[in-house]
Amino acid sequence: MLIAQFIEDLEHLPGPLPMHYRTVRADTWRRVAQAVSEAGGRLLSLWGSDRTRGASGSLVISAAYVVREGLLWLDLPLGERSVIDPQHPSYPDLVPFFPCAAHLQRAAADLLGVVAEGATDRRAWLNHGAWPANWHPLRRQDPHPGLPAAQEVTDYAFVRVAGDGVHEIPVGPVHAGIIEPGHFRFSVVGEKVLRLEQRLGYKHKGIEKRFTELPPLAANRLAGRISGDSTVAYAWSYCMALESLASCEIPERACWLRALLLERERVANHLGDL
Known part of the structure; x- marks a missing residue:
């Protein structure tokens, strides 16, 4: 598969960078990953979302790649598809093409209960015992009385290295x-x-779940509180996402004010390292 030819048939999304989008099937999901890897592209991110609405919709696993032509975003609806566990829809593993996908796939399993077929590492990544292993925060589920009871904390199974003197x-x-x-x-x-x-994952705060509970125009304050040393960067990124969805352009003065605040934040972080 040639990425350039594949992108020609994709939906082009509005935004400051060239973005290409498509919903794909499992076989295409894997073939695109292999093609991007062979072409020298990078896996930018992998995440899952619950797009069910009553009896319709499904869980979806998404991947974003950086390729020469821009950003490539793929959605793979999972439905009831699973070769592992009917309660945990599955999708083709991307680790053979992008080893960095391992932690992202483990995070998706913790938060959404979707698993990668053939993945050898199924240890929890973000769940340090704060919620039961069979409860997935990002699923649309029946209301629960407060946070579910934490599970008993067990020793994490680090990979052991054996040998004399180790x-x-x-x-x-x-x-x-x-x-x-x-x-x-x-x-x-x-x-x-x-x-x-x-x-890692000790600082997981449930930010993604909280975003789903807020109106879009009120969530910029939450974005600015994701990381205290990057308030402007996160808030601006969130605003750019909304502005791209709405296909609107901000006034030049607003852009310069954002740039000024972002530069002050950058300088402050450099001074903090001295």
Whole structure:
């Protein structure tokens, strides 16, 4: 498959960058991933969403790729399709083409209950015991009385490295300074590091779910609070998404004001590193 020929038949979305969109089937989902990989493109993101409306609609897994022609966005409706578990719709695994997809697919499994066929790593990624393993925050489900009871916290199954003289050194998740938490498990022999495995997701705050509960014109405040050191960047990105959907252009003065605030934020972050 040639990406350039494939994009010619796609829907072109409005926005500051060339964006191309299509709903695809499972076989096309996999073929496009392989073609993008072979062409030197990158997987930008992978996420899931619940687009059910009563008896219609389905769960959807989406992927965004960066290719020479711009941004390529694919949706794969899952419906009842599953070769693993009827309660957890599945889709073709992208890890053979993009290893970075592993963590994104594990996050989609935690939040939406959709799983990648053939994926070898099915450990939880974002769920650190804050909600039951069979409850998925991003699904449209019956109202529940508050947050579901947390599950019993168990030891995370880090990959073990065996051999004479091999030691495991755990670091984190709490670190010195103000950096975000993360657990790093080093497997070492003397001063040689054989393997480093990370476990992140400690700062997951349910932002994506909260966005679904707010009116579009009120969610810009939430966007600006995703990360305290990037308030302008996140808020502007959210506004750009809405403006692209509405096919509108902001006044030149508004653009310059945004640029001024963004530059001040950039400088402040550089000063904070000194």
